[in-house]
Amino acid sequence: MNKIVETEINWLDYYELTKPRVVMLIVFTAVVGMFLAVPTLPNLRQLGLGTIGIAMAASSAAVFNHVLDARIDILMMRTRGRPLPQGKLTEKSALVFASVLCISSMIILWFLVNPLTAILTFFSLIGYAVIYTVWLKRATSQNIVIGGAAGATPPILGWTTITNEITSEPLLLFLIIFVWTPPHFWALAIARLEEYRKVEIPMLPVTHGVPYTRLNILLYSILLLIVTIMPYVIGMSGLIYLIIATGLGLYFLYYAMRMYREHENEELPMQMFWYSIKYLGYLFTALLVDHYFIFRI
Numbered sequence: 322m323n324k325i326v327e328t329e330i331n332w333l334d335y336y337e338l339t340k341p342r343v344v345m346l347i348v349f350t351a352v353v354g355m356f357l358a359v360p361t362l363p364n365l366r367q368l369g370l371g372t373i374g375i376a377m378a379a380s381s382a383a384v385f386n387h388v389l390d391a392r393i394d395i396l397m398m399r400t401r402g403r404p405l406p407q408g409k410l411t412e413k414s415a416l417v418f419a420s421v422l423c424i425s426s427m428i429i430l431w432f433l434v435n436p437l438t439a440i441l442t443f444f445s446l447i448g449y450a451v452i453y454t455v456w457l458k459r460a461t462s463q464n465i466v467i468g469g470a471a472g473a474t475p476p477i478l479g480w481t482t483i484t485n486e487i488t489s490e491p492l493l494l495f496l497i498i499f500v501w502t503p504p505h506f507w508a509l510a511i512a513r514l515e516e517y518r519k520v521e522i523p524m525l526p527v528t529h530g531v532p533y534t535r536l537n538i539l540l541y542s543i544l545l546l547i548v549t550i551m552p553y554v555i556g557m558s559g560l561i562y563l564i565i566a567t568g569l570g571l572y573f574l575y576y577a578m579r580m581y582r583e584h585e586n587e588e589l590p591m592q593m594f595w596y597s598i599k600y601l602g603y604l605f606t607a608l609l610v611d612h613y614f615i616f617r618i
Contacts (some may be wrong), residue, residue, distance in 0.1 A: 334410050371438065377429070
């Protein structure tokens with residue numbers, strides 16, 4: 322790994338360590354959980370403090386992930402431009418940064434929000450930064466499926482920020498993200514197959530082949546369409562959400578079916594990957610809009 326030759330602090334490098342685009346989506350799903358937790362508007366103080374605390378915890382997990390993956394990141398085209406492989410920051414400084422973010426988030430959530438949210442957030446952070454990154458990622462082809470649980474918790478964290486309790490509704494939001502995660506990452510894994518094989522990360526297409534992975538993407542996409550309709554079925558959401566969720570889900574399924582059939586289309590996996598990100602953002606936006614403009618049949 323390159324040696325650090327610059328002593329001047331570049332805060333943009335620290336900012337990049339937090340995976341800001343990923344964290345923004347994580348925080349957005351948490352904020353939607355906060356709004357859905359109450360029939361009117363959530364308490365603004367809790368909304369603000371919860372958002373800050375969850376964002377800092379997610380950023381901390383991202384930085385820990387950068388540190389723990391630095392030695393394989395330098396070998397992969399997709400990740401070799403990150404600050405640590407490029408030698409722009411030391412692993413020690415990144416660890417200090419991650420620790421400060423983690424401790425600060427726990428203080429905010431425990432003392433200014435509620436202990437339940439702090440505890441759940443801490444275990445989510447450990448689940449992603451340690452259990453997934455250190456163990457699951459390198460141990461099993463089901464790494465994304467099992468590890469996806471940590472990444473699916475933000476709506477629960479948002480919900481408990483406002484209500485200080487866990488009910489069936491946030492668990493359903495958790496389930497949506499949990500089912501969404503495998504096809505999202507497997508599409509990327511197919512696109513970057515040789516890179517994952519090079520660093521010996523047992524992603525599903527590496528261990529079981531691309532055709533089997535494409536089949537699993539299709540099956541999970543069908544399951545995702547079913548799960549995303551459940552908020553309407555249980556009365557959590559109304560007609561606006563149902564229409565949008567169905568449309569988004571059918572288009573997701575369209576990509577999955579093309580993935581299953583068009584084996585020669587090398588651009589399709591990344592196209593599905595990028596759509597899956599937009600899909601989740603649009604889906605949670607639909608939940609939010611429907612919550613305040615709800616029509617039932």
